Amino acid sequence: xxxxxxxxxxxxxxxxxxxxSLRHFSISSALTVKSPTEIPKKPNTPxxxxxxxxxxxxxxxxxxxxxxxxxxxxSHEWAKVPEQDKSKLKTLFQKEKETYAAKMAKVPKELIENxxxxxxxxxxxxxxxxxxxxxxxxxxxLNKPKRP
Numbered sequence: 211x212x213x214x215x216x217x218x219x220x221x222x223x224x225x226x227x228x229x230x231s232l233r234h235f236s237i238s239s240a241l242t243v244k245s246p247t248e249i250p251k252k253p254n255t256p257x258x259x260x261x262x263x264x265x266x267x268x269x270x271x272x273x274x275x276x277x278x279x280x281x282x283x284x285s286h287e288w289a290k291v292p293e294q295d296k297s298k299l300k301t302l303f304q305k306e307k308e309t310y311a312a313k314m315a316k317v318p319k320e321l322i323e324n325x326x327x328x329x330x331x332x333x334x335x336x337x338x339x340x341x342x343x344x345x346x347x348x349x350x351x352l353n354k355p356k357r358p
Contacts, residue, residue: 249325250313253306256299260288 254262261284268280268287275283314322349356 249317249322250310253303253310256296256303257288259299259303260284260291 261281264284264287265280268284272280272283
């Protein structure tokens, strides 16, 4: 813990610095306010559930393969799953989808619209940053100065 020396008439005192002791706390998570009616997440499809469940075992079996190849192997395994098992997973997905729709009906429309607009602005900012980086990389590859 960092300390500061403060000179007073009585001599030097050591006062602990709060910022160094609180360094590990996340301020951003403390500042986010969660609304009582949050927008529920969509349920995962049967394929996504199968993929998430089987990916770690395939990664262990094929540690040297890139993720795209591992995904291809999981996909081939999904094709081998019998239709009875797939239909069970699909009916489970339909039930989850119905509960999702019921939860979404309870969420206020303005909250949904706010979330959509926030997502859109985030996407635009990300795209602008990417375009700016591409321009910077292009100028660097052409040995152009930063300023004319």
